[in-house]
Amino acid sequence: MEQHPMPRQITTFEFKLIGILTLKQFIYLAVFIPMGFVVFKLIPIPLLNILFALIVAGGGVAFAFVPINDRPLDVWIKNFVRRITSPTQYTYHKKNPPIYFLKNLFFLSDPHRIMSHIDSQEKLAVYMAKTKSATSAPAVKKQVIANLLQKPNTALAGQKKVIAAQQVKPPVQIQTQPQTMPQPAVRKAFFTGVLKNHKLIPIPGILIYVKNDKGVVSRLLKTNPHGVFATFNPLPPSEYLFEFKDPKNTYFFDTMKLKIEDLNPKPLEFFSKELL
Template identity: 25%
Template sequence: MAIQQHPLPQDISSYRFRLIGDMTIKQFASLGVSIVLAIVVYSLPLPFFFKYPLSFIFIVLGVGMAFIPVQGRSLDVWIIAFIRSIYSPTQYVWKKSKEVSEDMSLSTGPLIGTQAVSNARIELSTGTTATPPEPITNNPEPITPPVSITPVIITPNAPLPESVMTTPASVISTDLSADSTPASTPMPATQEPTTNNPEPITPQIAQLPIPFTPTTPNTLVGLTLTPEGKILDGVLVEIQHNGLTSRATKSNKLGQFMFARPLENGLYQILAEKEGFSFSPYSLDLSGAIIRPLKIQAI
C-alpha cells in the first residue's frame, strides 16, 4: 500500500483576528493604551524629570507588549508571571492536624461478602481451540468442620505421703489413664502414609505473568521467554502474511505482547528477534477461532 501524504497539522486554537495587516486586536489595544497613558502623563502638571521618563516608559512598554516577543511570549505574559512569582509562596510547611479527613479515615462499616473465585491454571499452547472457555461454577466444595480438641481436666487427688511422691512417672501416668479401654500400640515408624499423586505443576510456569486468553477470534497474545524459561522483554514480534509484514510489536517489561486488532483467516508466519537471542520461526493457521496465549521461547 502506497504511503499517502497528509497535510501538515496547524494550530487552529491560537488563531487571532487580524485588524490592520498583521496586527491583531491585542497588539492594537496594547499600543493604543500605552500611547493614551503617555499623553495623559505628558499633559499632567508634573516636573519635566518625571513627565518625560514616565511617558517614554509607557510608550516602550506598549511597543514591547505589542511587537517584541521574548522566547515566544509577549511582554505582558512575562510581567504577569513575574508578579505572580513574587506573591506566590516558595516554601510549604506540613503541620499535623488532630482531625482526620474523611478520605483518610478507615471505613468501619460491615464488610460485604465476596465470593472467592479460583483461577484455573493457564497452560501455554500454540494450538487453536474453537470452544469458548468453560463457565465458572458457583458450587463450592463442602468444607470439613475443624476437629475440636477437648482438654482433659485432671482433678487433683488428696495429698499423698512423701513415700508415695517418689513413685516413677510411668506409674503416675498409668493411674491417670486407667479405664476399661486398653492402651493403643504406637504405629511403626516405617509405615508411610498413603498420598494421592496430583499432577505436578512447575513452579516457574505458575509464577509467569501469562496474559489472559482473548475473547475475540484471531487475536494473538503471548509471552516471550529466555531459553531458561525466564521473562524476556523487548522482543520484536513480527507477523508476516504471504511474505509481507502485517503486524509488529514489542514485548513489555513482563514479556507480554498483544495484537489488539484481530487478523484475517489464513496462514501466518510469526518471527521474533532480539539482540543476543535467536528464535525459531513457526507458522500459525487462523480459522476464526479463539487463540490461546502463545509461548515464544528463545533457543
C-alpha cells in the first residue's frame, strides 16, 4: 500500500528558534520556572513550598508542551474567559431613520384596477365552466358507444325506456332570469394634475408636497410614469402651497399657491424651469 503524507497545519506553524523549543515555549519556561523557584523561597513551610513551586513550574510546562486537540493550553483558557464574559443574548435595535421623502407618504388604491381584476376573475370562471362541459360531452358519448359494443341488448332496452319516459313526461320549461351584475361605483379623484418639462413631455417620479396655510404637509403625492398625480381624499376648501421636488435633482419647479375648492374638474398643470 502506498504511503501518503498527512496534511499539516502550516498557517500556525512555529519555527524552533532555540534548540528544540519554539519562541513561545521558551518564554513560558523562562517565566514560570523562575516563578516556581521564587515561590519555593518565599513559602517557609517545607512541604507547601515544594507543592506550590511544582504547581507554578508545572503550569509553565503545560502551557509550553501540552496541547489539547491540537490547541495550546493558553488558547483554551483565552476562549473560556471570552465565553464566560461575553453576552449570550443579543437584541436587535433598529436605529436607522426612514428616508426623508418616504415620511408621511399616502398610498392610494385605484378602484378601477380592483374592478378590472374582479371582472377578469369572473370571465375566467365562466370560461373554465364552458371548457369543462365541452370536455365532458365526448367522454359521455364514448361511454355510450362502449356500452353498445359490450352489451347491445341491455343498452338498447335502456334507450327504449328512456324514449318512452320522454314521450310520457311533458317537457318542462325553465324560465331563467338574466343575472345582472352590480355596477361598481366609480370613485372620482378629488383633484388631479400633470407635470411637464419645457418640451411638454410628462415627468415621472416627482414628489408633490401639498401644504396648508400653516406649512403642514396635508398630502404627499408622486407622479406616475405618465406624469400624472391625483388624490382621492378630499381636502377642506382653502389655499394650499404646492412644492415640487425631484429626487434626481434634474428638474426644478416654483412653489405655487393655489386655491382648492370642493369640486376641481379641471386637472392642474405645472411646468419645470430647468436650464435649456
